[in-house]
Amino acid sequence: MLSPSAGQPLYLQLMQQIRHAIETGVLQTGDQLPGIRTLAEQLVISHNTVAKAYSELEHEGLLGLKHGSGAYVTAKRGTKSRSEKVRGARHRVQVFVQSLRHEGLSDEEIHRLFEAELYYPAFDLQKS
Amino acid sequence: MPKSYVIETHGLTKCYGSFEAVQSLSFRVSSQRITGFLGQNGAGKSTTIKMLLGMTHPTSGTGTILSRCITDAKANREARRDVAYVGEDKQLYGYMTVEQIVRFTKSFYPDWRSEIESRLLKQYRLPLDRKVKALSKGMRTKLALLLAFSRRPALLILDEPSEGLDPVSIEELLQALVMAAADGTSVFFSSHQIAEVERVAEHVSIIDRGKLVMDFSLDDMRQSYRRITAGFATQQLADRFQIHGIRKMQASGRQVTLLATDNADEIVEIVRSMEPVSIEVAPMSLREVFLETVRKGA
Numbered sequence: 091m092l093s094p095s096a097g098q099p100l101y102l103q104l105m106q107q108i109r110h111a112i113e114t115g116v117l118q119t120g121d122q123l124p125g126i127r128t129l130a131e132q133l134v135i136s137h138n139t140v141a142k143a144y145s146e147l148e149h150e151g152l153l154g155l156k157h158g159s160g161a162y163v164t165a166k167r168g169t170k171s172r173s174e175k176v177r178g179a180r181h182r183v184q185v186f187v188q189s190l191r192h193e194g195l196s197d198e199e200i201h202r203l204f205e206a207e208l209y210y211p212a213f214d215l216q217k218s
Numbered sequence: 219m220p221k222s223y224v225i226e227t228h229g230l231t232k233c234y235g236s237f238e239a240v241q242s243l244s245f246r247v248s249s250q251r252i253t254g255f256l257g258q259n260g261a262g263k264s265t266t267i268k269m270l271l272g273m274t275h276p277t278s279g280t281g282t283i284l285s286r287c288i289t290d291a292k293a294n295r296e297a298r299r300d301v302a303y304v305g306e307d308k309q310l311y312g313y314m315t316v317e318q319i320v321r322f323t324k325s326f327y328p329d330w331r332s333e334i335e336s337r338l339l340k341q342y343r344l345p346l347d348r349k350v351k352a353l354s355k356g357m358r359t360k361l362a363l364l365l366a367f368s369r370r371p372a373l374l375i376l377d378e379p380s381e382g383l384d385p386v387s388i389e390e391l392l393q394a395l396v397m398a399a400a401d402g403t404s405v406f407f408s409s410h411q412i413a414e415v416e417r418v419a420e421h422v423s424i425i426d427r428g429k430l431v432m433d434f435s436l437d438d439m440r441q442s443y444r445r446i447t448a449g450f451a452t453q454q455l456a457d458r459f460q461i462h463g464i465r466k467m468q469a470s471g472r473q474v475t476l477l478a479t480d481n482a483d484e485i486v487e488i489v490r491s492m493e494p495v496s497i498e499v500a501p502m503s504l505r506e507v508f509l510e511t512v513r514k515g516a
Contacts, residue, residue: 094416097444097501099437127400134392136252136420137400139437202500210486210499 092133097209100135104143112152112165113176123153123161224249224373224404225270227281227288232265232274239265241428242279247406247421249373252399254419255408256508262428263408264306267377271303284373302366304359304376312351316344316361320368327369335368341390355382363391367398374398376407380414392418416504426512434479436504443502444482447475448494458492461485466510477502477510 092103111117123129126144130137144161147153154164190200225247232240240262247253257263268274270283272294284300286293311319320339324330339346342360345353353361359382366374374395380388395418399405409415415422416436424432450472459467459474463481467474478485486499 094413094436095501095503095505097440099440101437127397130396130400131393134389134396134418136396136418138251138420202498205501206499209501210483 092135097205100139101142101146104133104135104139105147108143108147109152110176112163117163117165119163119165121163123163125160222249223247225281225283225406227266227270227279229279230266230269230276230281231278232262232269233277238428240269240276243425243428243430244279245423245430245433247404247423249404250399250402251420252395252405252407252418253421253423254415255406255423255425256410256412256415256504257408257425258410258512261425261512263425264377266425267303267305267375267408271298271301271375300372302369302371302374304362304366304374304379306377306381310350310358310362313349315347315349316353317346319350319361320365323365324368329370331368331370334370335364338364338367338394342387356384356387359383360387360390363394367394370398370401371403373404373406376405378409379407380409380411388414412505412508422504424508424511432507432511439479439504439507440501442478442480442482443507444478444486445475445500445502445506446478446482446486446489447473447496447498447500448489448492449473449496450492450494454492459489461488 092100092107094100096103108117108123117123123144124132126137126140129140133140144153144155148155148161152163152165153161155161187200191197195203223246225245227246228244230240230243231238243262243266255263255266265274269276270281270288272288272291276289281288283294284297286297288294288297311322314322320335324335338360342357342364344357344361344364350358350361359379363379366376376395379395380391383391392414395405395407407415407419419436421435422432422439423430453472454469454474456467456469459476461481461484463478463485464476465479466477469475474489476485476489482499486497489497
């Protein structure tokens with residue numbers, strides 16, 4: 091699902107989800123993606139957003155675009171090791187989040203910390 | 219990428235007696251996309267739309283709709299052929315049945331899209347033989363939407379379209395808006411329902427007390443608007459925070475909250491150099507932006 095309130099443009103969120111689906115193997119080379127219009131209808135977002143995400147992914151070489159607004163996956167091989175990497179990382183994040191919960195942090199707080207770290211990497215407050 | 223404008227106004231003003239419902243409004247709506255027109259009740263949204271459609275005459279100022287002057291009656295009539303409007307008060311002929319009004323409206327528009335008509339008749343489950351005056355508010359809204367979408371207008375203007383609709387119908391409405399836009403219709407809709415605007419709109423104009431207070435792209439908001447909250451061990455002087463990109467600053471005690479609409483990374487760096495004891499950066503939702511904007515003068 092795309093989140094309209096997340097601090098990231100919708101087309102970037104959509105790109106990430108498609109990229110993620112390719113990395114994990116849910117989408118594979120040759121697979122068809124819905125047309126721009128159809129995906130816009132399904133996700134209830136502007137067709138401009140879908141068009142932008144598709145065209146950026148085409149630039150990255152992950153998608154091929156067809157006439158009539160269809161798209162298909164062109165990702166090269168080697169994505170499998172990538173998907174394993176992602177799976178491994180996911181497991182580590184799981185364990186880490188679990189341990190933070192044990193320390194009494196709320197999900198809300200954990201979420202904020204992750205977000206802050208991703209968008210604004212931490213710096214050392216204490217000057218040594 | 220959209221370059222042309224379907225709506226343009228210059229100093230548009232409407233007074234009712236001494237009350238200025240719309241004050242010198244200058245704004246533009248780009249073609250080929252969905253624009254949300256946000257404001258509280260009574261902010262001047264409907265008055266603006268009525269002026270655009272030639273339904274009420276501006277006290278001063280002017281504007282164009284599909285490049286035709288809104289204060290020239292003939293030009294405005296011409297423009298209206300390519301503009302569909304769904305208003306608060308769905309002006310429909312109450313004595314007609316649903317089927318009659320569809321057939322009646324269809325006769326005016328050579329470019330009528332029968333496939334959209336039949337799809338929406340089915341989707342909205344409109345009773346063909348019921349008189350319009352016997353329809354519920356939600357049903358009447360759906361009928362008005364069906365008549366507007368089937369015309370496939372160049373510009374679709376909706377005034378509070380989700381008013382009186384249940385959640386399922388709102389979802390169907392948003393979907394229909396998205397589809398109309400994908401078919402090349404420029405959509406301009408007013409609403410005070412922030413969540414629905416945030417979902418489908420690409421651009422937002424906020425009006426407050428008759429004035430345009432903000433005009434921005436939602437993806438820009440997601441990308442660049444940040445709330446920066448910093449705590450300090452000592453009181454901070456407000457003028458330390460005159461940094462480019464800060465739209466609003468609030469200080470309570472030793473905590474400072476900054477709303478940045480631009481330049482957030484640099485602002486964060488500068489604030490960090492002031493040695494805060496804590497600093498938090500969070501993206502802003504349209505709800506926050508809206509509330510901060512309309513509360514500003516309060």
